[in-house]
Amino acid sequence: MTPDQMRDASLFELFTLEAEAQTQVLSAGLLALERNPTQADQLEACMRAAHSLKGAARIVGVNAGVSVSHVMEDCLVEAQEGRLHLKPEHIDALLMGTDMLMRIATPGESSVGQSDVDGYVALMTDLIKPGVRHAVIAPSATPSMDDLLLANAQSLVASVQSALGPAALSAPLSAQPLPADLLLPVPSTSSTPTESEDDSAPSKPGRRSERRVAEGGERVLRVTAERLNNLLDLSSKSLVETQRLKPYLTAMQRVKRSQSGASRALDSLEALLDASVDPDAQKMLEEARRLLSEAQHLLIQQTSDLDEFGWQATQRAQLLYDTALACRMRPFADVLVGQARMVRDLGRSLGKRVRLEIEGEKTQVDRDVLEKLEAPLTHLLRNAVDHGIESPEQRLASGKSAEGLITLRASHQTGLLVVELIDDGAGVDLERLRRSIIDRKLSPEETAAQLSEEELLSFLFLPGFSMRDKVTEVSGRGVGLDAVQHMVRQLRGGVELVQQAGQGSCFHLEVPLTLSVVRSLVVEVGGEAYAFPLAHIERMRDVQADDIVQLEGRQHFWHEERHVGLVAASQLLNRPASQHSEDVLKVVVIRERDAVYGVAVERFIGERTLVVLPLDPRLGKVQDISAGALLDDGSAVLIIDVEDMLRSVEKLLNTGRLERIDRRNRQADNQARKRVLVVDDSLTVRELERKLLLGRGYDVAVAVDGMDGWNALRAEDFDLLITDIDMPRMDGIELVTLLRRDSRLQSLPVMVVSYKDREEDRRRGLDAGADYYLAKASFHDDALLDAVVELIGDAQG
Known part of the structure; x- marks a missing residue:
C-alpha cells in the first residue's frame, strides 16, 4: 500500500467514525423534531451534524456523502429560517438520508449507487421546494479547484438570492454581509487534505483529538478487549495476593504472645532462684532476658512495618483493580444506539405513534454485560410496541393520548444493574392469555381457571409460546420472552413482568454490573471449595434428615409449600461423599426457570465477592463449572455453572442414575428403627400419619399416589406399607396387587386406611392382599398406632 493509499485509508476510517457520531446526533435530533418541529436547539444540532458530514465527505472525496448531506442541510436550514x-414526511426523508450516509461511510455495507443518490436528492428537493431540481456531483469525478470555486460562487449567489431577496443581485457582494453558515468550504491551494479550512469538519486528526479531550476531559486511546481482560486478571490476582499477608501478621502476633509467655516464665524462674545461685547461671539468665527483650522489640517493629506495608499494598491493589475494572465500564446509553429510532419506525409501520424515553443513560455497566443486553432489550422494546401500545384510535377512545410512551430506566441498586421497561399500553389480556393456554393444551381448563395473575404471566416465558394466531414480520413465530429470560439468565440475572389492565406493563430486569466480579456462596464439597453465584440461589437452609421423603423413587424435602428434589453435590461434582455424622444437611436451593432443586453440601463457608478468572480455553467446557477464582487466602475455588448443573441433574434423573444421599450418618440412630411407607394423595392425611409414626419412633417415608409408592418400594426397604385406596395414576388395590406378585416384596405387611367403610370395600382390600384395614371414619391416634404395633411391633423392637 502506497503512502497516499495509507493516508486515504486512514482518512476514510476517520470519516467512518465521524459518520457514526454525527448520524447518532441526527437520529436523536430528528426524533425530537418529530414531536416538536420548531425546537431551535435540535434544528441547530441536526444542521451542524449534516454540515460536518458534508465537510468530512468532501475531504475524503466521498461525493455521494457530499450530495446527500448537502441536501439534508438545505432542508434543515429552510426549517431553521422558518420557510x-x-x-x-420530512422527518422520514431525513432519517432515510441518515441511514444512507451511514451506508456510504461503512465499508462492507450494501453499496449506494449514483441512482440512489440522484433519487434521494430529487425526493428531498421536491419536499423542500417542489419542482426545483438540485445539481448532483457525479461520484466518479473528483472536483478540481476550479470546479469547487465555481460551485462555491454559484452557491453564494443562490444563497444571497434566497436570504436577501432579488434586490441583492444588483448590489455589490461586498456590501452585503453573509451568514457564515451559507459559505461552502473551499480547500486552500496550500493545504493538504488533513488541513482543510472547513472548521465544521472535525474529522481532522488533531481537531478530533481536541474535541474528544474537551468532551471527556481525558485523552481517549484504543485498547483491545484482550489486553483489558489481562489487566483485570493481573490486578485481581494482585489484590488477592495482598490478602495473603494477613496470615503472616496473625502468625507474628502469636509469636509475640509466645515471647510474652517466655518472658513471664523467666520472671518466675528468677523469683524461685535465691541469692546463693551460681553467678554464672545468674549471668546466663540475664543474657536470656536481654536477648528475649531484643527479639520482642524487633518483632514489634517488624510487625508494625508489615502491617503498614500490608495496608498500603492492599489499598494500591484495590485502586489498581478498581481502575482496571472501570476501564471495562461503559454508559448504559451505549446499548441504546438506534433504539429510539427503531421504536419510532416500528410504530409507524404498525400504524402507531410511539415514543421512547430513556432515564439513566449515564449508568455505568460492564461492556460485556451491555453487549449481551442489547438483544433482550431490543426484543422487549419490539414486544412493547407490537403487543403493548394500542392504536391511536384505541388510545383516544380509552382516554389516553394518541401517542404511546415507552420508558426505559436504568439504575444501580445493591451492586446490580436494574433495568425497567415500562409502557403505557393496554397491559396483558389475562382472559385471552388463559384461553390461549387452554387452546395450546398447556393446562386443563379446570386448572387454568384457578391460575393467579402471576401464574398466568409465567406462561408468557415458556418456549414457543405466542398469543398471536398469525405470523407477521414482528410476532407470532414463538421466539418470545423465553429467549429474553434465557439471555438474562446467562448474565446471572432475572426478569419479571407485572402489568395493570388498561394501564400498561413493566418488565423488571436485574443483572450484575459486571461479569468480572460475582457475588457467590462458597461451600465445601468433598473437602474442596466451590462457589454458587447468588443470582441463582433461592435460599440456603438446613434440612433435618427426618424431613427427607421419598417421592417417585427420588428424595425430596418440603420447601415453601412444595416438594423440592434433593441431590448430592458430591455426585454431581464427582467428589467423595461426606463421612460426617451430622443429622442436619446443608442445602443450597437453586433455581433456573421452573427447575428447582436442593443441592446438599458439606458446609457453608460464607458469601464472597469473587473476581472471575476464565478457565484455560484448552480445557474446553468443563461440566458444571463456569470459571475459577481465588479466595482471600490464595486458594482456588471453582464457580458453579448452575444452568449446566441442572442439566446434569435432569440427565441423571432420565437415566435413573441419581443416587440417594448417603444417610449412613444416621445408621447409629436408625439401625434398629423400623421403616414405614405412607401412601396417600391427601397432604393432610399423609402428614398426620407421618407425624404420628415419627412421634412413636418409626422411620417414615411418604408417597403421593400408588405409582409413587411403587417406585419407593422398589428403591428402598420398608417394614410396613400403609396405603389409601382411591388415588390418581395407581390406586391402593393395584399397588397391593403388584406388591404381592413381587418375590421380594410379597411378605411385606400392608395396612389399608380408607374413607370407605363398607364391608365390600373392606373385603376388596383384604382380598387384594392387605393384612389390616382401617377406616378413616373411625381413625384416631391410638387405632392407627395400635394397628402398626400389632403388625410389626414397636419401632425399636
Whole structure:
C-alpha cells in the first residue's frame, strides 16, 4: 500500500467514525423534531451534524456523502429560517438520508449507487421546494479547484438570492454581509487534505483529538478487549495476593504472645532462684532476658512495618483493580444506539405513534454485560410496541393520548444493574392469555381457571409460546420472552413482568454490573471449595434428615409449600461423599426457570465477592463449572455453572442414575428403627400419619399416589406399607396387587386406611392382599398406632 493509499485509508476510517457520531446526533435530533418541529436547539444540532458530514465527505472525496448531506442541510436550514415546517414526511426523508450516509461511510455495507443518490436528492428537493431540481456531483469525478470555486460562487449567489431577496443581485457582494453558515468550504491551494479550512469538519486528526479531550476531559486511546481482560486478571490476582499477608501478621502476633509467655516464665524462674545461685547461671539468665527483650522489640517493629506495608499494598491493589475494572465500564446509553429510532419506525409501520424515553443513560455497566443486553432489550422494546401500545384510535377512545410512551430506566441498586421497561399500553389480556393456554393444551381448563395473575404471566416465558394466531414480520413465530429470560439468565440475572389492565406493563430486569466480579456462596464439597453465584440461589437452609421423603423413587424435602428434589453435590461434582455424622444437611436451593432443586453440601463457608478468572480455553467446557477464582487466602475455588448443573441433574434423573444421599450418618440412630411407607394423595392425611409414626419412633417415608409408592418400594426397604385406596395414576388395590406378585416384596405387611367403610370395600382390600384395614371414619391416634404395633411391633423392637 502506497503512502497516499495509507493516508486515504486512514482518512476514510476517520470519516467512518465521524459518520457514526454525527448520524447518532441526527437520529436523536430528528426524533425530537418529530414531536416538536420548531425546537431551535435540535434544528441547530441536526444542521451542524449534516454540515460536518458534508465537510468530512468532501475531504475524503466521498461525493455521494457530499450530495446527500448537502441536501439534508438545505432542508434543515429552510426549517431553521422558518420557510419550511417539518412534517412527518420530512422527518422520514431525513432519517432515510441518515441511514444512507451511514451506508456510504461503512465499508462492507450494501453499496449506494449514483441512482440512489440522484433519487434521494430529487425526493428531498421536491419536499423542500417542489419542482426545483438540485445539481448532483457525479461520484466518479473528483472536483478540481476550479470546479469547487465555481460551485462555491454559484452557491453564494443562490444563497444571497434566497436570504436577501432579488434586490441583492444588483448590489455589490461586498456590501452585503453573509451568514457564515451559507459559505461552502473551499480547500486552500496550500493545504493538504488533513488541513482543510472547513472548521465544521472535525474529522481532522488533531481537531478530533481536541474535541474528544474537551468532551471527556481525558485523552481517549484504543485498547483491545484482550489486553483489558489481562489487566483485570493481573490486578485481581494482585489484590488477592495482598490478602495473603494477613496470615503472616496473625502468625507474628502469636509469636509475640509466645515471647510474652517466655518472658513471664523467666520472671518466675528468677523469683524461685535465691541469692546463693551460681553467678554464672545468674549471668546466663540475664543474657536470656536481654536477648528475649531484643527479639520482642524487633518483632514489634517488624510487625508494625508489615502491617503498614500490608495496608498500603492492599489499598494500591484495590485502586489498581478498581481502575482496571472501570476501564471495562461503559454508559448504559451505549446499548441504546438506534433504539429510539427503531421504536419510532416500528410504530409507524404498525400504524402507531410511539415514543421512547430513556432515564439513566449515564449508568455505568460492564461492556460485556451491555453487549449481551442489547438483544433482550431490543426484543422487549419490539414486544412493547407490537403487543403493548394500542392504536391511536384505541388510545383516544380509552382516554389516553394518541401517542404511546415507552420508558426505559436504568439504575444501580445493591451492586446490580436494574433495568425497567415500562409502557403505557393496554397491559396483558389475562382472559385471552388463559384461553390461549387452554387452546395450546398447556393446562386443563379446570386448572387454568384457578391460575393467579402471576401464574398466568409465567406462561408468557415458556418456549414457543405466542398469543398471536398469525405470523407477521414482528410476532407470532414463538421466539418470545423465553429467549429474553434465557439471555438474562446467562448474565446471572432475572426478569419479571407485572402489568395493570388498561394501564400498561413493566418488565423488571436485574443483572450484575459486571461479569468480572460475582457475588457467590462458597461451600465445601468433598473437602474442596466451590462457589454458587447468588443470582441463582433461592435460599440456603438446613434440612433435618427426618424431613427427607421419598417421592417417585427420588428424595425430596418440603420447601415453601412444595416438594423440592434433593441431590448430592458430591455426585454431581464427582467428589467423595461426606463421612460426617451430622443429622442436619446443608442445602443450597437453586433455581433456573421452573427447575428447582436442593443441592446438599458439606458446609457453608460464607458469601464472597469473587473476581472471575476464565478457565484455560484448552480445557474446553468443563461440566458444571463456569470459571475459577481465588479466595482471600490464595486458594482456588471453582464457580458453579448452575444452568449446566441442572442439566446434569435432569440427565441423571432420565437415566435413573441419581443416587440417594448417603444417610449412613444416621445408621447409629436408625439401625434398629423400623421403616414405614405412607401412601396417600391427601397432604393432610399423609402428614398426620407421618407425624404420628415419627412421634412413636418409626422411620417414615411418604408417597403421593400408588405409582409413587411403587417406585419407593422398589428403591428402598420398608417394614410396613400403609396405603389409601382411591388415588390418581395407581390406586391402593393395584399397588397391593403388584406388591404381592413381587418375590421380594410379597411378605411385606400392608395396612389399608380408607374413607370407605363398607364391608365390600373392606373385603376388596383384604382380598387384594392387605393384612389390616382401617377406616378413616373411625381413625384416631391410638387405632392407627395400635394397628402398626400389632403388625410389626414397636419401632425399636
